Amino acid sequence: MQGLARLWHWIDDICGLSASFGPIFTHRVPAAKKSAWLYVFGSATLVVFLVQVVTGIALASAYVTGSGQAYDSLRFINQNTLGHVLRGIHYFGASAMIVLIGIHAVRVYLMAAYKYPRQVNWLTGVALLLLTVLMAFTGQLLRWDQTGFWTAVVAAEQAGRTPLIGNWLGHFILAGDTAGGATLSRFFAAHVFFIPALIFALLGFHLYLVLHNGISEPPKAGRPVDPRTYRSWYHAMVARDGVPFWPDAAWRDLVFGLLIVLTILTLAILVGPPNLGKPPDPTIIQASPRPDWYFLWYFALLSLIPKWSENLVIVLGPLVFGLFLVFLPLLGGKGERHPLRRPWSILIVAFIVGIIGYYWHMGVLAPWSPRMDAPPLPVAVVGVASGPVADGAKVFHDKGCEFCHTVSGYGGIRGPDLSDAGDRMTRAEIATRIFSGAENMPSYTGNLTPAQLAVLLDFLESRHLKPPAATAMFPPR
Ligand code: HEC
Structure with missing residues (x-):
């Protein structure tokens, strides 16, 4: 014991660990009494991201990036028990990340935690949300089965509708005129190098800002944010009624994160990853790809809206939504935070959840597309x-x-x-x-x-x- 303590002091002395990281644990955060459990989704997203990094590295070390071999290498991974479970963790991890980051974003939006001084917290969060969706999208293609393959083709077709740069964008996504080996390499590089590097960098900045600006206090009706007085008020408030981050607040993050990891592990073992579809065959244009569940609603939307509105929905929809997310903290950076004083925020969330829910339901039924995975009749x-x-x-x-x-x-x-x-x-x-x-x-x-x-x-x-x-x-x- 004595030896260990001495070793620790030696390392700590020359590396300055507790000097640099100690304040992270001891800094005071608002004691969010009733709503404390609503604050765990961001850290849980981080935990699952780390799970994805570890399982992703493991998968990448057995995966062959090549249009001729990718599918077979995945079949090989799948036949191995550990490989099967790894794929399962990575698959359910991806789903969990999408769900958790979604809930985190909605929580922050409803509590208006994007207001002064946390505007850049929000903007980096928006970028992280986009990158997470891109990870899900690029990962799906790496399966290189019918579905993954056609998902990329459909995405490129949609990107091609963007005014002015559409052609270039479609070309960029496919790394050529058609989907093939070069597309796979491009998606692989994006999925394992480019996007994760961006996520790490932005995540670092995001977390730094969380420390710098402090965790937002639960909103209270009739207590608007005033940028001139907010910081001094916040510091006095946490000094008076706050609690140290560790362990008073962090134990919830720990428990919830652990629960999520256990859930992912259980699902990976009991349910397993989705089966690989048929190998991609560019000659089957009637493939009716069905993307993974988190994109299903969007596919359903595209299948059901009238033809004339397609360009509007595909180009204008994401553009308006993106602008809304970016300008929200810039134009609405002060004032009331409580959702009841911002009823439109509840309406907007209800509207978006309703649209996604409805089209998701339609996507599951998929009345317009043949069900290629129907099993033989028992x-x-x-x-x-x-x-x-x-x-x-x-x-x-x-x-x-x-x-x-x-x-x-x-x-x-x-x-x-x-x-x-x-x-x-x-x-x-x-x-x-x-x-x-x-x-x-x-x-x-x-x-x-x-x-x-x-x-x-x-x-x-x-x-x-x-x-x-x-x-x-x-x-x-
Ligand atoms: C791509 C989808 C598709 C495939 C594959 C398909 N069908 Fe059909 N089938 C339809 C549709 C849609 C209709 C309704 C057409 C209409 O009358 O408007 C239909 C109608 C029918 C009907 C008449 C049913 C009724 O109640 O009027 C029969 C019988 C039938 N199909 C049998 C078959 C058989 C047997 C096969 C395989 C050899 C087959 N179908 C393959 C889509 C399909």
């Missing part, structure tokens, strides 16, 4: 394990019918539900539809052998709605 649904009907069910899945048509709750919802096809249509009617196709259904002429068609029809003819429960209770005499 035997319980098909009714038999072998024979023509079972073979037909297999054709129904393999030929992609199931991507658009639901049978007993399985499959896509782009086309009509076929659970009761046998009740509604004759064999000939079904066959005609399969050959002729329809507005949103491809014609299968030439794409099915007579044998496949025969079993497919057998299967569809066997689709009947189950007799209602009442019939079973009162069997016909």
Whole structure:
């Protein structure tokens, strides 16, 4: 013990650790009694970011950046138990970071903690939010499966709509005219070098400002921020009623951060990362990419808005939102902080959460896109394990019918539900539809052998709605 203490004093003396970092622990912060737990989301984002750095480095050391090998190297990582869990942590870590930084931003906005003197805290935070979203976006492409690949293509197409610099921007994102090996290298470099370096730098500045300006006190209605008196008032307030950061305030950050890490770990082990999709095939333009959940709402929005408004929404939407975030602290840097005195702030948050929630819901249903990941129909649904009907069910899945048509709750919802096809249509009617196709259904002429068609029809003819429960209770005499 004595030896350890001596060692510590020696290191501390020549490195000046407690002189430089001691004040971070001892500095006084407002005693946020009731709202104390609302202050943990920023530090939790930081904790998850560090988790991402560690797991990211581990993943990068087994990942091969090359359009020919990236997919296979990920399959290799996935087959290894530790690799599988690592991918899981990195995936759920990314989700957690998006959620936590989102909540942190909303908390700061609702409490108007962006007002004097913390305007630059806010602006660096906005940049960090953007960078976090970019990390999620670039990371998704590194999977280099159908979804990742098409997400990049769609993003480049959208960036291409920007006035004046659109062409250049699209080119810049893809590192060429089309998505390929160079795109992958560009995204990899952005994801592991460029963006993280920016995040580290901005994060350092962000945290320095948090220390310099102090943590904002919980807002109180009728106590507006006046830049001329705020600092002296704040210092007197923390000196009088404040608490030392460590441990009085920091223990909550510690507990919450630990809880988040444990949750991520549990999800990584129990649920695991999303399965890799099919390898990218630039010739399949009907791929209907479904991005990771945090971008799903935006995809749904783009799919559902009328064509004429697309340019407006894609270009103007982010521009207006971005300008709002930047000018908010510059123009609204003083005055009332309490959300009840700033009712529009509650409305704005409710509006944004409502839009995202609505389109997210639509994105999950995705009525406009075939469900390429529909699993083969289980035997319980098909009714038999072998024979023509079972073979037909297999054709129904393999030929992609199931991507658009639901049978007993399985499959896509782009086309009509076929659970009761046998009740509604004759064999000939079904066959005609399969050959002729329809507005949103491809014609299968030439794409099915007579044998496949025969079993497919057998299967569809066997689709009947189950007799209602009442019939079973009162069997016909
Ligand atoms: C890309 C999506 C898509 C695929 C793939 C697809 N369908 Fe369709 N299907 C549709 C749509 C949309 C309709 C409704 C067309 C209309 O009548 O407006 C439809 C209609 C039908 C109908 C008529 C249903 C009714 O209630 O009127 C049948 C039967 C049918 N499809 C069978 C099949 C079979 C069998 C396959 C596979 C060989 C298949 N479909 C593949 C989208 C698809």
